[in-house]
Amino acid sequence: MAIQVAVCGPSACTAQEERHAHRVGELLAARGAVVVCGGGTGVMAAVARGAHSAGGLVIGVRPGQGHAGASPHLSAVIATNMGEARNAIIVWSADAVIAIGGSWGTLSEVALAMRRGDIPVVSLGGWRLVDADGAAVPGILAVDSPERAVEVALGVTTAG
Amino acid sequence: MAIQVAVCGPSACTAQEERHAHRVGELLAARGAVVVCGGGTGVMAAVARGAHSAGGLVIGVRPGQGHAGASPHLSAVIATNMGEARNAIIVWSADAVIAIGGSWGTLSEVALAMRRGDIPVVSLGGWRLVDADGAAVPGILAVDSPERAVEVALGVTTAG
């Protein structure tokens, strides 16, 4: 079975986040990973387009009942009809999670993946967490490029 | 987006059900339909093997947290960690449902698909329903061959 990587991010994203997501999709597809995403707009659409352009498989896990609003670049659509609870399904289906940018939905996926506790959770330009004492909450792997996000997610190390 | 067809059936099935499921998988793949199934053993494994052998895409929607127990012929695995509630996800992801054989899990998928009410629900050798007055409950489309199951599911008519 191929490695599956969830890519999460805002449905309304910046141009940079869109470029990053597209690149992450290309890189994952090039390495043979299946992309699992929310299948909507913004980061979700960009990663689907990127993976599709590189001949990869992309599964969209949708919150509603059908294909409405789904990216046209998905290989298959899972219609959960469960709203944002589908975020838990995306997380359980993944061998690693990459979050690009910050939003409440994205944060719920990051939190659920950290709660799961046994897969890498990578953040590219996302929100950071501070505890009640002002200390950074550890665990999320912050990176600064799509290339590095994919390397960390797949556990690949490259010479410096 | 390709047509998606859910194929349901017992995890412990008869040899005939297995042959039927394999053939349904082949036929759906040959027509370009994506197969959505539970991804486990029995009818699920047979339809996955059939679709895979014909070069089709098969998504397994699993009840647990990971790939344990998943058929090796799946293109991608959705790990719901929601037990049999995943049956509702299989049903919402489908443009048609084909049930092969009878079991309580299969019946729940048939019932959820009929409750949904807007897709064909086809039964090949499955259980039948009788109301409290002894009358047959209408709605499920009973067929007697894999070929006919796929035709009815896809809304294809063939000359007699």
Add this chain to the structure above:
Amino acid sequence: MAIQVAVCGPSACTAQEERHAHRVGELLAARGAVVVCGGGTGVMAAVARGAHSAGGLVIGVRPGQGHAGASPHLSAVIATNMGEARNAIIVWSADAVIAIGGSWGTLSEVALAMRRGDIPVVSLGGWRLVDADGAAVPGILAVDSPERAVEVALGVTTAG
């Protein structure tokens, strides 16, 4: 913790089913059982009204996002926003299931409860199942009165 009994049935039911559901609610409340139901109309509303009238606790597990359409006699509302997948939650929350009347949603609850396999599933005037060979599918406990439904669900035996 009190015993919890799920009561299922059509949202559009007959007058007799409504009377039966009301009586089942009264009897369960009188025995200290918590009623879990779908919280909507028909059998769901009647069992909630019955349990409430006898001072019992009734939890409604709703398919949507809020209280819209919820029976006014519920002690608490669980809004799943998961559509009919909430039926699996009703089943897992119950120490026994009583189905009153037949519908596709009701059948999905009966099927999920039988699939679970470790609790009594009682049917009062519901659909019956026949396998592909015409034989009755065993397992569901058919009864013919609300009193008997509650006795069987709670495992109570009474002198003849």
Add this chain to the structure above:
Amino acid sequence: MAIQVAVCGPSACTAQEERHAHRVGELLAARGAVVVCGGGTGVMAAVARGAHSAGGLVIGVRPGQGHAGASPHLSAVIATNMGEARNAIIVWSADAVIAIGGSWGTLSEVALAMRRGDIPVVSLGGWRLVDADGAAVPGILAVDSPERAVEVALGVTTAG
């Protein structure tokens, strides 16, 4: 229908978080609100005990299949068998959310509630969020006492 308030927090919490949760439970019950929580240990057990001690109704929405690990002070148990996806159900069942302390599970509930967007989300001693530019992410209502948490959740204002 009574107001329903979700109270979330770590299953392993500090003594102060436990006191805060107990007090929040008492205050909510005293105002007639139904408490919805995860039904487990730590903050969940403390809020259940507090609400129960004040004669209130507390519903525990559990991740597993049964009553194992459930607080003994719950009025009713909803067994979702959906793991942390139950967090979405807690959020949809609430007219307001109070988070006490920080953990990944708690964060997922806060994020899902903010994603929902139409209810107050109150944080007592929880984690804070900073965006990629270092600015605080607005929206969560930080308070510093159980009394204030309940006032803000219920939209009650008191003279200074």
